[in-house]
Amino acid sequence: MGEPSKMRISETDGIVDVRILMKHDMESGQRKGTDGKNIPPWFINTVIVKAQGKEVFSANFGAAVSKDPFLNFKYKGSKSDKISVSWTDNRGDKRTDEFPAA
Secondary structure: OOOOOEEEEEEEOOEEEEEEEOOOOOEOOOOEOOOOOEOOOEOEEEEEEEEOOEEEEEEEOOOOOOOOOEEEEEEEOOOOOOEEEEEEEOOOOEEEEEEOOO
């Protein structure tokens, strides 16, 4: 399981701007290790973000996404919304981070 995600939230006129940095090594499966063998793929497959329990963003990732993915999106809501970020990777690891009201 990766480290906790970091999030920054701002609001202007009812539009919430969300920035999320997810900590994950994100291996494509094409790099070689010191032993000359390919490092097995390990990457986030799905990401779901909810505000006040309602899904406001979802994405499917693949091996081409870089280490420690960064997301930025906007939705109609309030800066005080409780936001949860959940992801699952191709090895079955899962993580959910919740961000309380500011």
